[in-house]
Structure formats: structure tokens, C-alpha cells
Amino acid sequence: xxxLKKYRKKSPWILHYNAGSCNGCxxxxxxxxxxxxxxxxxxxxxxxxxxxxxxxxVTGPVTYRSxxxxxELYTQMPEPKVVIAVGSCTCxxxxxxxxYNVEDGIDRYIPVDVYIAGCAASPELIIDGIxxxxxxxxxxxxxxxxxxxLFREATSEGGIVNRRHSALKVGEIDEEN
Amino acid sequence: xxKTINIPLGSQHISLLEPVRFKFECENEKIISVDSDVxxxxxxxxxxxxxxxxxxxxxxxxxxxxxxxxxxHSLSYTAAIEKLLGGEITKKAKYLRILLLELxxxxxxxxxxxxxxxxxxxxxxxxxxxxxxxxxxxxQELLTGNRVQFDYINIGGxxxxxxxxxxxxxxxxxxxVKQRVLGYxxxxxxxxxxxxxxxxxxxxxxxxxxxLNAIGPLARASGLNIDVRNEIGYLPFSExxxxxxxxxxxxxxxxxxxxxxxxxxxxxxxxxxLSGLPEGEIFTKLKGKPNGEAVVRFEAPRGELMYYVxxxxxxxxxxxxxxxxxxxxxxxxxxxxxxxxxxxxxxxxASFDPCLSCTAK
Amino acid sequence: MKKIKVxxxxxxxxxxxxxxxxxxxLLTLNGLALAENKMEVQWIFSKYEAxxxxxxxYTEIENTETIPSIVDMIPSAIISQREIVxxxxxxxxxxxxxxxxxxxxxxxxxxxxxx
Ligand code: SF4
Numbered sequence: 001x002x003x004l005k006k007y008r009k010k011s012p013w014i015l016h017y018n019a020g021s022c023n024g025c026x027x028x029x030x031x032x033x034x035x036x037x038x039x040x041x042x043x044x045x046x047x048x049x050x051x052x053x054x055x056x057x058v059t060g061p062v063t064y065r066s067x068x069x070x071x072e073l074y075t076q077m078p079e080p081k082v083v084i085a086v087g088s089c090t091c092x093x094x095x096x097x098x099x100y101n102v103e104d105g106i107d108r109y110i111p112v113d114v115y116i117a118g119c120a121a122s123p124e125l126i127i128d129g130i131x132x133x134x135x136x137x138x139x140x141x142x143x144x145x146x147x148x149x150l151f152r153e154a155t156s157e158g159g160i161v162n163r164r165h166s167a168l169k170v171g172e173i174d175e176e177n
Numbered sequence: 178x179x180k181t182i183n184i185p186l187g188s189q190h191i192s193l194l195e196p197v198r199f200k201f202e203c204e205n206e207k208i209i210s211v212d213s214d215v216x217x218x219x220x221x222x223x224x225x226x227x228x229x230x231x232x233x234x235x236x237x238x239x240x241x242x243x244x245x246x247x248x249x250h251s252l253s254y255t256a257a258i259e260k261l262l263g264g265e266i267t268k269k270a271k272y273l274r275i276l277l278l279e280l281x282x283x284x285x286x287x288x289x290x291x292x293x294x295x296x297x298x299x300x301x302x303x304x305x306x307x308x309x310x311x312x313x314x315x316x317q318e319l320l321t322g323n324r325v326q327f328d329y330i331n332i333g334g335x336x337x338x339x340x341x342x343x344x345x346x347x348x349x350x351x352x353x354v355k356q357r358v359l360g361y362x363x364x365x366x367x368x369x370x371x372x373x374x375x376x377x378x379x380x381x382x383x384x385x386x387x388x389l390n391a392i393g394p395l396a397r398a399s400g401l402n403i404d405v406r407n408e409i410g411y412l413p414f415s416e417x418x419x420x421x422x423x424x425x426x427x428x429x430x431x432x433x434x435x436x437x438x439x440x441x442x443x444x445x446x447x448x449x450x451l452s453g454l455p456e457g458e459i460f461t462k463l464k465g466k467p468n469g470e471a472v473v474r475f476e477a478p479r480g481e482l483m484y485y486v487x488x489x490x491x492x493x494x495x496x497x498x499x500x501x502x503x504x505x506x507x508x509x510x511x512x513x514x515x516x517x518x519x520x521x522x523x524x525x526x527a528s529f530d531p532c533l534s535c536t537a538k
Numbered sequence: 539m540k541k542i543k544v545x546x547x548x549x550x551x552x553x554x555x556x557x558x559x560x561x562x563x564l565l566t567l568n569g570l571a572l573a574e575n576k577m578e579v580q581w582i583f584s585k586y587e588a589x590x591x592x593x594x595x596y597t598e599i600e601n602t603e604t605i606p607s608i609v610d611m612i613p614s615a616i617i618s619q620r621e622i623v624x625x626x627x628x629x630x631x632x633x634x635x636x637x638x639x640x641x642x643x644x645x646x647x648x649x650x651x652x653x
Contacts, residue, residue, distance in 0.1 A: 018195045020218045023534050024244025024325040026194050027288060031314065031324075034307030048191025064640045065217045066196055069188055095241050098229065099221040100644040120244060120325040219638035223625075224647045390563040390614040402587055403563075409590055472539055472582065472592050474565075483565050485582070496648075500566040500618075508614040537638060 008054060008080075009138055011043035014130075015053035015077065019070050020102060021060030024120035025087035029057060032123035039127060042134065050076040055133050058110075061089045061096045062103040074110045080140035082133040085112045086126060088119040095119070181209065184519060186526075188217055193526075194292070195533040203519050211514045215507065219537040226497040232258060232467055232488065235497065237328050242499060243535040244325050245288070248281045249477040251330045254497070256411055256475070257486040258332050261467035269457040270334035275412055276450045277320065277329055278475075279443040283354065284313040285478035286394075286436040289530040290361070293433065296523040297374040302364065309357045316347045334460035344451050351444050358440050365433050375430040379513050379525035382427060389509040393480020393502050395529060398435045399427035405476035417449045418442075429528040466490050477502050479530050501535035539592045546597050550606050553581060553595060557611060561585060565592070567618035569626045571649050575601045577626055581608070599628070601649065607631035625649075 018026055032039045033046055047053055050073045062070060074083070085106055088094035093104030106112060113136050116129040181204050188196040196217035202210040222242055226235050239254050240247040252274060259266065291306035314324050320343060321327040321336075329336055365371065381391065386399040396403050404421045406414040422438040424431040467488030474483045480502030487495040510529055517525060544552045556562075562583045570578040578598050585591040599605065607630055609616050619630045620637040627646030639645065 017189055018218070018534075020196075020220055021534065022241045022244045022247075022326075023195065023532065024241075024247070027244060028325060030194070030288075030307065031311070034311070035304055036308060036311040046191070048189070050189075060218070061220070063218055063220055064643050065219070066188070069196070069217075073189060089241075095238055096220050096222075096225075099225045100647055101219050101221040101639070119241075120323070122324060216636075216638040221644075221647060387559050387563075388613065390612065392563075408584075408588060470539075472565075472594075474584070474590075481565075483582070485568055485580075487570065496568075496570050498566070498568045504617060505566065505614060507617050 008141060009134065011045070012054040012134060012137060013045055013047045013052055014055045014057055015048070015050050015073065016046060016057045017059075017066075017070060017073055019058055019060040019066045019090070019106060020063035020096075021087060021089060025059040025090070028120050028123055029059070029086065029126060032126045037123045037127060039130065042130065044130065051078065053077055054081060054137060055130065056081060056083045057086055058083065058106050059086045059090050060106075061093045062106050062109060064101050064103075067103065067109060070106065071109055080137060080144055082113045082137050082140070083110055084114045084116060084129050084133055086116045086129070087121045088117055091115045091117060180204070186522060188214075190523075195531075197531065197533045199514075199522075199526075201514070201519060201522065206518045206520065208514050208517055208519055208522065211511045213507065213511060215533055215536050217537065218534045222538045223497055223499060227494050231492040232494050233332055233492075235494070236330065236332060239497070239499065240326055240328060242501070242538055243532050245285045245532060246281065246477040246479065246482070246535065247326055248277055248329065249475050249482050250499070251328070252278065253473050253475045253482055253484040254486070255330050255332050257471045257473040257484045258467050258488075259463065260471040260473065261469055261486065261488055262332075262463045262465050264333065264461060264463035266334050266461050267457045267459065268455045270459050270461075271412055272417070272450050272454055273335045273339060273459065274330060275414065275417060276339075276447055277317070277327065277335075278412075279446050279450075280313060280317055280320070282443050282478045283440050284310055284317070285530075286440050287313065289478075289527070290365075290433060290436055292530075293375075293429065293524060293527040294371075296527040297371065299371060299374075302361075302371075306361065309354060312350045312354050312357075316343075316350050319343050319346060331460065333463045334458070336460075338459050339454070344454070348448065348451055351447055355441065355444050358437060358444075362434075362437050365430070365437065372430065374521070374524055375433065375528075376428060377426075378429050378521050379517055379528060380426065380428040381509065381513050383425075385512060386427070386509070389512055390505060391509040392505055393477075394432050394435045394439070395480065395506060395509060397421070397423045398431035400425045403481070405474050405481050409474060411473070414446075417446045419446060429524060432528050466492060467494065479503055479532055479535075480506065499538055501532070501538070503529075503532045504536045506531075507536070539594060541594045541596060544595050544597050546599055546603060546605070549581070549595060549597055550608060550611075553608055554611055556593075556595075557583070559612075562593075564612050564615055564618075567615065567622055569622050569628075569648065571626070572598065577601060577628065577649065579605060579622070601626070601628055604629040604631060607633065 187198040198214040200212040240251040287310040295303035321329040468490040470487040483500040485498035565582040568580040580596040619633040625648040
């Protein structure tokens with residue numbers, strides 16, 4: 001039968017959304033998909049469909065009008081998924097920080113796994129980020145295979161915080177208080 | 178029985194680089210009306226320019242209005258401030274500014290051409306042009322230190338001098354680019370399947386171009402002689418061999434041909450600049466604070482860019498108004514869509530080369 | 539740059555007699571906050587194929603006044619008019635709000651008084 005896990009690792013699909021960036025990082029993403037940097041050698045392909053994507057590349061500091069779309073796209077992606085914030089303004093707001101129509105960075109709205117700095121982030125960094133994301137994606141698929149347990153295991157794996165773990169942590173703090 | 182259906186395009190779509198939402202009202206295949214929402218990228222830069230940043234930093238902030246024509250934005254702003262401060266910059270600085278402006282135009286037009294091909298379904302051409310575009314990106318990086326956001330232009334001159342090795346490398350790469358562009362010229366004019374997608378599609382007549390105030394390659398493809406490089410005396414464009422490129426058909430094909438010709442012209446200008454680069458300083462210190470108002474226009478890759486700057490003699494400005502090319506062309510865009518097939522909409526949209534982060538600021 | 543002052547009532551007539559669509563094009567509408575409740579509105583035109591010929595029609599208004607629309611003469615003005623409505627919170631004939639701003643954004647960000 002299908003070994004979905006294997007396919008996912010060999011051919012992760014990318015969804016790209018511009019949440020108010022200046023285009024600088026978007027054209028660098030395009031450039032890294034083009035022959036010189038050739039991100040497609042990792043099996044990566046740029047799709048426009050959230051339902052088929054594994055990696056979510058976001059650029060831009062999240063403007064007010066793009067908030068709903070961002071969260072919508074995120075929720076439509078199937079698990080496991082990895083979110084990459086490309087560019088300084090996506091990570092922290094960058095130059096746009098404190099302007100009246102932006103939220104400072106996408107991590108106010110969705111959990112981010114990889115941050116790529118730089119204004120504009122260079123294609124080399126984007127490739128590094130995606131390779132990193134592939135590791136996280138593999139880790140997350142493994143986590144998904146495990147049976148659900150309602151208690152936290154003692155070892156956290158590979159330094160990667162599982163969302164299920166962090167949710168349980170919140171509960172624990174409540175208990176302690 | 179008449180029936181219309183509404184088809185949305187965007188805000189997230191594979192053929193769009195940026196969020197914009199169009200609502201097409203279609204009757205069978207034909208588009209009969211268009212509604213657009215362009216405000217997805219509004220960040221509030223105009224206000225930040227007057228409340229958050231001092232005038233000498235704004236040149237770098239307005240570059241972040243748009244990553245593709247960053248250089249034109251900072252150049253227009255800087256020119257406006259230089260007009261208000263009343264200083265003269267050196268000839269070498271002026272030439273270097275034109276050099277980068279034209280390199281930027283080359284890479285932006287190449288991106289647009291490749292994107293138009295992709296949206297017409299010609300993926301191989303997209304890859305080819307994107308691959309060759311790296312030749313230009315390479316020399317931009319050598320010249321300025323960064324691939325996209327250059328931060329090269331400063332009030333009073335430019336930030337980095339050019340060495341003879343870099344100049345040589347630029348000449349070599351541009352020669353290479355020129356050969357490739359001549360190759361595309363052949364492809365765009367003679368490829369039969371591309372012509373089905375491009376010829377007579379999305380046409381704008383000359384009279385409509387006048388009436389709707391179209392600008393940039395969109396207007397020049399319809400035969401309207403508007404190129405700001407022809408209308409300003411601030412940088413010596415005519416000295417370095419600028420020739421306006423126009424076409425008469427007004428369809429997607431005409432826009433592509435205009436862009437290709439402009440790339441060739443820009444390469445020629447760059448070569449002229451490098452062969453006759455004057456000696457001298459690249460930076461003059463300008464003193465004082467801006468006072469008064471100035472309107473400055475420049476030709477961005479997509480058309481006319483206007484800056485209105487008003488200063489009051491202090492470090493904070495009173496008003497910075499940015500009129501970007503796409504912003505002014507939106508009425509023309511909507512007009513062109515009407516009467517076309519929905520299936521052609523992505524290719525037509527890409528042929529406008531819209532820049533939404535410019536539009537919404 | 540030539541600046542011509544007009545009154546709010548006469549601006550439509552002035553522009554109508556001046557504007558020849560084969561010679562001039564509208565660059566943009568521009569607003570300028572003068573004081574708490576006053577602003578200056580500018581209509582900026584430039585000439586085709588001329589060396590930097592820019593003509594600015596301007597008028598000073600109270601924020602409560604309604605600016606007449608010029609869309610019937612110059613169709614491309616529609617988008618600038620909508621921007622002015624959003625940015626300054628003034629009224630322009632036939633132009634609705636909401637080009638850029640949402641309900642919870644800062645309203646009238648460029649007018650002299652904030653919020
Ligand atoms: S990080 Fe810089 S270059 Fe990238 S989108 Fe943001 S402002 Fe533009």
C-alpha cells in the first residue's frame with residue numbers, strides 16, 4: 001500500500017502566501033525555485049492549493065485584511081504541516097513594526113516552526129530553512145504515528161516541542177497554581 | 178435564458194504573487210464585469226513617513242514599499258529631498274544611479290515576461306527566463322551588496338563605489354543577457370502556440386489608453402508616447418542613449434515586445450554608462466532641512482511613479498504622497514478584462530505586471 | 539510646478555475647461571492636513587511629452603465638506619478619490635469607504651487629528 005510518510009519526505013509541497021510583504025522575499029522564493037538555486041531538487045513544488053501542501057511559506061508582517069486568509073489557509077492544510085516565516089518583517093514586523101495597519105509578525109496568529117531572517121532573505125537562506133523544515137516535517141509525521149496519550153512522556157524528542165506537549169504544559173501550570 | 182456566474186480570483190491563487198482579489202462576473206466564458214479589491218497589502222507607510230522616521234531615513238523605508246522597484250522609490254524620494262535642499266550631486270553619482278535603475282528594469286521586466294509565460298502555460302520558458310535573470314541579480318549583488326533591497330541611494334549620492342573588476346563583470350554578464358534576450362525575441366514573435374495565447378488577447382486601444390490615463394509599458398504598447406525618462410531633466414537619460422519603445426497593437430504580445438525592446442535599450446544604456454563613466458566623488462554632503470514642497474516623477478519598470486514631499490524645515494516631514502504606477506492603472510486593468518475569456522484572465526493579469534504592494538503601500 | 543487656487547464649487551468647471559485628454563493626464567489626487575479640521579485637496583496633472591510640466595489645482599476645505607467627483611471627466615480618478623476618503627475621512631461624491639481600511643484599523647490615519 002501507499003507509504004505516505006515516504007512520499008511526504010521525498011516530495012513536500014509548498015504553499016506560499018503573501019501577507020503584506022514588499023515582494024522582495026516573494027521574488028527571492030521564486031528565484032530559489034528557478035534553475036540556479038533549484039529548490040525543486042528536493043522534490044519541492046509550489047502549489048496553490050492548501051489542501052495538498054505540507055510546507056507553508058509566509059512572507060509579510062500580516063496586514064489587517066490578510067489575517068483571516070492566513071489563518072484560513074493554515075487551518076485548511078492537513079497535518080503534519082510546517083510553517084516557515086520568510087524575511088525579517090515576517091518574523092518580527094521589521095521596518096513595518098508599529099505601523100497602524102500591521103500586526104508585528106505572523107506568530108501572533110499561527111505557530112511558526114522556522115524563522116528565516118534577512119531583508120530580503122537570500123535564496124541560500126531560504127533553501128537552508130526549507131531543509132530544516134523537512135527535518136521538522138519528518139519528526140512531526142513520526143509523532144503523528146504514535147498512539148495518543150493523555151499524559152506527557154518524560155523525554156521531549158530532539159528539542160522539538162510538540163504542540164500536544166505544549167498544550168499539556170499549560171494544563172500542568174494550572175494544576176500547580 | 179440569460180445567466181451570469183461569479184468567479185473569484187484570489188486573494189490566494191497560484192498565478193498570483195501577491196494578494197489581490199478579483200471578482201469576475203461571467204456569462205459563459207466571457208467576462209462582463211470586474212470588481213477588484215486591492216487593499217490586502219495596506220501597511221500605512223505614508224503615515225509612518227511623517228510620524229515615525231526622520232527625513233534622512235525615509236529613503237530606506239520607502240524602498241520597502243515594493244521590492245521590485247525599490248530603487249525607483251528611494252531614488253524618487255531622494256530626488257525630491259535633494260530638490261528641497263537645493264544641492265547638486267556629482268556626475269558620477271548620477272550615472273551610477275541610472276546604471277542601477279536600468280539594471281533593476283531589466284530584471285523586473287524579465288520577471289514579468291517569465292511570469293506571463295507561466296500563466297499562459299509555458300512552464301519551460303518561465304524556467305529559462307528565471308535562470309537567465311540570475312545573471313542580472315548577480316551583478317546587482319556585486320554592485321550594491323544585496324540582491325533585492327539595495328539601499329544603494331543616499332541623499333547626496335550613492336553608498337558604494339564601483340571598481341573596474343565589477344564594471345568588467347557587468348559588461349560581460351550584460352553581453353550574455355543580451356544574447357539570451359535576442360533569443361526570447363525570436364520565441365515571442367515566432368512561436369505559434371504562444372501567439373495563440375498572446376496575440377489579440379487583452380487589447381487596449383490608443384484612445385482608451387488616453388482616456389483611462391494608462392501609463393508605462395501598458396500605454397506604450399498601445400502607442401501612447403509616455404515615458405517619464407523623456408520628460409525629466411534631473412538625470413541625463415538622453416545622454417546615455419535612451420530611446421522610447423512603443424508598439425501599436427496594444428495586446429499582450431505588444432506588451433511583451435515593448436518589454437523586450439526596453440530590456441535591450443536598458444542594456445545599451447548600461448554599456449554606454451560603463452564605457453564613459455566620469456571620474457570623481459560619489460557622495461556630496463548636503464546640509465540643511467527640507468522646506469517647501471516638491472513633486473518628482475520617475476519611470477519605474479511599471480510606469481510613472483510620483484512623489485510629493487512637503488517639508489517644514491524640521492527633521493520630520495509634513496507629507497509624503499506616493500503615487501505608484503499600478504495604482505493609477507487599475508481603472509485601465511478593469512476596462513481591459515471586460516469582454517475577454519475567463520481562461521485568459523491570469524495571463525492578461527500577469528501581462529499588466531501588477532504590483533499590489535506598491536498599490537496599497 | 540504651477541499651483542492654481544480654486545474654490546470648491548468651481549473646481550469641476552475649472553478642470554473641465556482645462557483638461558484635454560490627449561494632452562494632460564491626471565497624476566493623482568492628494569490631500570494635505572492643515573489643521574485639526576482643515577485640509578488641502580490637490581488635483582495634480584502633468585503634460586504628455588513635455589519637460590516636467592506639472593499643474594496643481596488646489597483648494598482648502600473643512601473636513602465636513604463634500605468634494606465633488608471628477609470621475610465622469612477622468613475615469614481614472616476613481617481610485618484616488620476612494621483613497622482620499624479612507625485616508626482623510628472626508629466625503630467625495632460617489633466614492634465609498636473601504637479601499638484599504640477595515641473596521642478595526644485606525645480611521646482617518648492622515649488627517650490632522652488622530653482617531
Ligand atoms: S523582509 Fe524586507 S524584503 Fe522581505 S518582504 Fe519584508 S520588507 Fe520586503
